[in-house]
Amino acid sequence: xxxxxxxxxxxxQPGESLKISCQVSGHSFGDYWIGWVRQMPGxxxxxxxxIHFRDSDTRNSPSFQGQVTISAxxxxxxxxxxxxxxxxxxxxxxxxxxxxxGTTWFDPWGRGTLVTVSS
Amino acid sequence: QSALTQxxxxxxxxxxxxxxxxxxxxxxxxxxxYVSWYQxxxxxxxxxxxxxxxxxxxxxxxxxxxxKSGYTASLTISGLQAEDEADYYCNSYMTxxxxxxxxxxxxxTVL
Numbered sequence: 001x002x003x004x005x006x007x008x009x010x011x012x013q014p015g016e017s018l019k020i021s022c023q024v025s026g027h028s029f030g031d032y033w034i035g036w037v038r039q040m041p042g043x044x045x046x047x048x049x050x051i052h053f054r055d056s057d058t059r060n061s062p063s064f065q066g067q068v069t070i071s072a073x074x075x076x077x078x079x080x081x082x083x084x085x086x087x088x089x090x091x092x093x094x095x096x097x098x099x100x101x102g103t104t105w106f107d108p109w110g111r112g113t114l115v116t117v118s119s
Numbered sequence: 120q121s122a123l124t125q126x127x128x129x130x131x132x133x134x135x136x137x138x139x140x141x142x143x144x145x146x147x148x149x150x151x152x153y154v155s156w157y158q159x160x161x162x163x164x165x166x167x168x169x170x171x172x173x174x175x176x177x178x179x180x181x182x183x184x185x186x187k188s189g190y191t192a193s194l195t196i197s198g199l200q201a202e203d204e205a206d207y208y209c210n211s212y213m214t215x216x217x218x219x220x221x222x223x224x225x226x227x228t229v230l
Contacts, residue, residue, distance in 0.1 A: 035219070037165075044122070044224040045157075045165065045208050049217045059216040062120070095164055104153040104212045104219075105170035112164055 002026040004096050004110035011116045012086050019082040020113045022096030024053075027077070034079040035106055036070060037095040050099075051079060086117045123148060123209055123222035130228040136197040139225045141209030142190055147220055149190035153212035156185060156194045160205045168207075169194060196227070204229045 007021045022034060036048040049060040049070045058070050069082040081094060094113045097106040124142040131137040141148065148154055154172045157165035167176055169185040172192060182197045192211070196203050209222035 035217075037221075044206075045159075045221045046122075047217045047219050047221060050219070059218050061217045097165075103170075104151075105155040105167055106157075106210070107167040107170075107176065109164040109166070 002098060002108055004098060004108060006094075006096055006110040006113045009114040009116070011118070013119055014088055014117055015085050016117075017082070017084050018086055018115065019080050020094060020115065021078050021080050022110055023076070023078045024098060025077065027098070027100075031101045033099045033101070034072065035097045035099065036079075036081050037097060038064075038092050039095065039112075040092045045095075048081070048094075052101075053077070053079075086115075088117050088119075091115060091117045120146075120213065120215060120220050123211060123220055125207075125209060125222040125225045127223070128226045128228065130230055131196075131199045132230045133199055133201065135199050136195060137199060137227065139194045139196075139207055139209075139227070141192040141194070141211075141222045143192075143211055143220070144190060146215070147211040147213040148187065148192050148209075150214070151212050152187065154185065154187060154192040155210045156183075157208045157210065158205050159208065165208065199229055201229050203227060 003025050005023045033050045035050040038046045048064045051058045051070050072079045097109040099106045156169040159165045172187045173185045184195045207225045
């Protein structure tokens with residue numbers, strides 16, 4: 001069974017950096033895409049980008065380009081979302097999810113990481 | 120790339136059927152048969168309930184069904200139950216990065 005385990009909730013101040021993680025277990029090595037999805041309080045789901053584990057091919061949403069970096073370490077089957085300088089507007093729940101190569105649906109999903117940015 | 124358009128809310132009584140629509144363009148919904156639907160209960164992660172427009176993952180109730188016509192995909196919930204009260208999001212493959220786009224979301228209320 002495939003499982004996605006996300007890192008715990010974070011409370012940060014504006015201007016601080018942050019890296020959250022999503023560890024994948026139960027999948028064939030490298031044959032899948034990991035997607036990151038933002039959900040702001042009371043709002044809908046937004047794609048931030050997807051990354052392929054085998055070759056780190058990354059497809060970023062123009063809305064998030066330059067604001068956040070998506071990366072992956074295939075040796076530990078873990079994907080990351082990294083901010084260099086957080087803003088209050090980055091406060092949200094961030095979900096990771098997974099799509100097998102050659103498919104276009106995402107299942108399962110991680111439980112989400114709540115990021116709160118406040119001074 | 121703008122989000123796909125969904126009605127904000129839909130309601131129905133237990134046992135009734137409701138349909139949620141998801142409208143896109145030729146670059147997403149209209150161009151591919153790669154629409155999926157996700158159910159999200161409050162405080163929970165989204166859950167896949169339909170993929171490739173009409174297919175149901177193992178374990179998902181057959182009360183959920185999907186279809187598509189032109190630029191609009193639809194999710195129908197038949198025999199509405201209290202547990203179906205949730206937010207529903209469509210998602211479509213598209214050619215431009217990041218290759219996927221969600222709908223705006225529909226809140227389903229069971230009266």
